[in-house]
Amino acid sequence: MNSPNSTKPPRSTNLGLLHLNLLIAAILISTIVLIYWASGPKSRTVDGRTEISYWTGWGGRELESLRKLIDEYNRSQDHTFVRWTYVANDYNKMRIAFAGGDTPDVCSTVWADDVADYAERNAIVPLDPYLAASTRSLDEYSTPVQELYRYNNHTYALSTGVGSFFIMYNKQAFREAGLDPERPPATLAEFDLYAEKLTKYRNDNPRDGIQVLGFAYIGQIMSWASVWGVDFWDPNTRTVLVDTPRMVEFLEWLKTNVDKYGYRSQRGFLSSLGNTVSPNNPFLTGQLTMIVVGEWYKKIIEMYAPPGFEWGYFAFPAPPGGRANATILNASMFTIPTASRHKQEAWDFIAWITAPAQTIRFRVGPLPGDMAAASAVQSDPGYDTPYWRFVKDLVNSPNARGIKLPLFNKFMYLMNQVEERVLSGEATPQQALTHMRTTFQSSVAEVFRDPPPTTTTSGSQGVTP
Amino acid sequence: MLRLKRQSIDNEYLTGLLFVGPWILGFLLWVVYPVGSSIYLSLCAYDGMRPPQFIGLQNYRAIFADPEFYVSLKNTFYIILIGVPVSLFFSLSLAMMLNQRRRGISIYRTLIYLPCLTPVVAMSVLWMWLFNPDYGLINVGIRSFNGWLTSLGLGFLSLPAPGWFSDPTWAKPALIIMGLWGVGGTMLIFLAGLQDVPRSLHEAAEIDGAGWWRRQVHITLPMLSPVIFYNGIMGFIGGFQYFTQAYVISGGGGGPEQSTLFYALSLFNNAFPHWRMGYASAQAWILFFITLVLTLIVFRVSARRVYYQGG
């Protein structure tokens, strides 16, 4: 390398430098191009088949069995190749992906209560035409499950499983508190009394903090509200329905029960607890005696419960005038984003993976861990145990329903705020609800771009053309 | 030389443009165009999926009618008016203590500096655990300290052991305490400033009989005022960007009871998870005006109080 030297004539120096500069510039530019190329979207392999991208939120063992099914699907035909991607099923993350237009051809990362919002904004497509042209039919599902898939007289999703909520309790703790472990509370009043009897304080002194909490009333506002018989949304008038005397009554009940143990100290206690999916699970360590769970909780108990742990379960007890056997249904929904480039192939995959034959292998297996959505699969012998019969009854109960309202995300956010404001004493139930209604109505107004639907067929099981 | 200068001003027009080119392009792409389109979006209902729909000033009206706006402003000002001065005072005190010639002083400096290198997400996770109401190091420490006091018959001096991040009154103080741990960057800048204060000034004052404390108040602080001002402005700008800690610790919700719902978090929540990008753009413009007005005030006030060495 010739360095600039005063003895050399300047011209040749400059020429040497010029060549070197060109080389440096070329290296810099090629580095930039390389970075641009390497940072781009992942390249896709092409093997002559139509490749569709599928996003799943299932992890761990469920992802394992899902992967096996997808491999099988890819082998079973030579038209479509499904490329799966795990997307951590964080509520926020999925919505950001849709806003960014980074959507796959098909996904199961949409929760049932979010379907209305996606549908109202045309972010996902109705499945009715595909359903009508296929061998699949909504009749494979019970009415509450069918309703879960539908919004505004269209079917937007199918699922393999269906989730529900109920209460589990620790039998040993019942015994120690002098309660009959074989007889769970039958009425709401009895339930509240049990919760009180099961709560213990450090050194038997409420000031030293909670040691065992009979039941955590905090953070379950939607489940309890629907047990109390509250409806959330009227699709015909497009108004939120929570600002009602019944809701006030419900919130007063909630506050009375939370106040028994102190709102703040309960929150501190709850935030100290260990993770559900671990041996430090607070229900299994005895820190919580009765808890709200989903049907999948049985798996957790089987994995982490200490030897001799005895547990029972019951549906949310309803107050007078409330709904018996009520539960909120939810599921991971197979949907097709509007931006999907291969909708027919996406549908074919949905039709295959949610079909009873696959559901049995995916959701039931040798020992069911979840409740299958299709009625045919629900009568599988694997589900013929007291626990699964209970779950089946709950899922098919007339008071089991999904939540369907646009801007559910904001709605939930505001409902949690109502709970916090009422329980902390910052606002009366009426004040909190009035505020919630005004805020939500003004936010939700911008979701709709067309006039309200006519009031004729809403809510019925519309037949697809 | 003078000729060269004039000549180059005429000739190097293109060269200058070429060198500065990346910034000019970036300015057009990431500032001019976005600012323009952000003004338009702030007048629209826009969810990122359907085309924006012009709705005039409705977003602005809705923001001013929304109590959440005032809550998020209040929380942000809490950080700026309490957190920033506390952290300035703390980091300046640290810098003064570390501004000594002493054996092993560089080890102390490194130890106190290191925490600020902790990535914010990791820092938040660590402090969630330290602040755990029942099993966290801090409350366990406070409880055993209280036990010790009680055994001495001084139980009335007991410190509270609150729920920290689960308690709305203590969530922001907990965030500020966490911030103090990561104050090393500010401390380092103060330290550099302190080392520029001429020793001769201190020595002269010492001969005149001024004690340590008076020397700090009358020499160090005035000489350091530009650095304090710089750090103050940085803290002030940082206060409006306060996001990651609150997002990780509250899981995005800004809880408990909206006590960690800061302006940037509220804006993010509206823009992305709630799909209200028009509304969030309007929020951004309101933020811009607030910072603009406050910056002008701060500059005007400080013009009289900040001393610049050598003019």
Place this chain on the structure above:
Amino acid sequence: MNRRSADAIVSVTGHASLLALSIVFALPFAWLVSTSLKPPAQIFSSSPNWLPSPVCWQNYVEAVNTIPFIRYAWNTIFVALTSTFATLFSCSLVAYGFAVVRWRWSRPLFLVMLATVMLPGQVTMIPVFIIFKNLGWVGSYRPLIIPAFFSTAFFVFLLMQFFRTIPRDLIDVARIDGCSHFDIYWRLVLPLSRPALMVVAFFTFTAAWNDFLGPLIYLNDDRMYTLSIGLQQFVSQHAAEWHLLMAASTIMIVPVILLFLFMQKTFVEGIHLSGLKA
């Protein structure tokens, strides 16, 4: 009390308080490492036990197995290194253009650049997101890297401060000798500015390593996550599994601290020389 003994007291208390302070600052790290090595059964105990027994290296294995932290670390290094390269390259060019080259619009454009520092990032966040969306770049690393090629006002300013300390005569002589500005930039200014460039590199690298908002809105595929977003997802899935969370946090913290310790000397020198302090 005379002044001499007062000074002595200040000196002794100074040493003691420095030691106490350093311990206070080191305690969280000690607790972090201690928890990360504890068996799960030992986590929830109401008296602090600092020594894990038995020492559970298994926690690190489990953390790395449940979430691919090694892959995340590589992704993060890729983003951090490339954006550091991009920032160094673009900022030094622009700083040279403003600080060394003399041309007509230099001053007004520089003032415009300074003014942009005051613009809150939130104002441009949404439109920039939409730009990347329209380019089809959401879901790739490009939104995290490419903007760095267009320079950052703060670092340009920092480098300018440094470039200005290079004697002007040196540059003018090189010009008369017939060197182009690119020669001077590449062979004179850049080598002389190594400490300042190191500071910028360190800041850019740690900023990219720590960045959370960017990966949060631009990365969706789990395999492309960086450490920040990976750790946050880990928190939401493994909340309260403190032994794992602490192990994962340690994995994220240690590289930055090591990097700092390795370049500490250059770094401190650079901070001082670049006039960052004012």
